[in-house]
Amino acid sequence: MSFNNLDTLYRQVIMDHYKNPRNKGSLEGDILTVDMNNPTCGDRIQLQLQVEDGIVKDAKFQGEGCSISMASASMMTQAIKGKKIEDAMKMSTMFSQMMLGEEVDEEGIDLGDIQALQGVSKFPARIKCATLSWKAMEKGVNEG
Template sequence: MSNLDQLYRSVIMDHYKKPRNKGQLEGSNVAIDMNNPTCGDRIHLTLQVDDNIVTDAKFEGEGCSISMSSASMMTQLIKGKTTEEALAFAQTFSEMMLGQEHDEDMDLGDIEALSGVAQFPARIKCATLAWKAMEKGINKEG
């Protein structure tokens, strides 16, 4: 295993063992429940969106390390971003998961650690579950 693979694995496990933004966001104006019936991952995502800015984001759920760490990373990344920026991150993440050309200049932070998931098609739905919930919530809210 390369040093980069080892680093990515530790970032994923850190978010899984110590998730950021885990819990229920009281008084949120966006709430979405989604699940992946293939593997049983589920997420309840709550967002506070004010004037097209994601001012807060939290999640609850159960799932594999990829699913839950992706939710943790995503909530960290989108807080303070406009809804357009959050959706652009979701698009870039989706392209990365599908092995497609994507905006390499976009700073994805810890999310880069999930880039290897693209090599495992059965796990892509795990990694994208939280992102699909966020897109659905923002599009319904807007």
């Protein structure tokens, strides 16, 4: 597949997650809730995680922001559901490396749709948009 076709496909995946976000909403019960914002861009997110026995049983988000921020939150919540906390944190590290333009060794972890965001690394002003939900997840896990 040529670079232009791949770029177009990635843009379509991002726009699909933005227009049809997965896991948007809220959770009830014993959950971790983290509120974060990106004052530079105006993005804000509330991430909720239901963690049982070291596994992310469910993940939801609410918020508003640019297409990159909201698509990233949609992709992240979809990717971490059902994963061990350690694997979700590995994914976060891999995502941060990808945003820094570094080569990512997927170590048996499939990033799926998240790979569509790799082009964001070329736009430093947008990296904080893409990483907001991931930072919220890390904060929730580390403080929870």
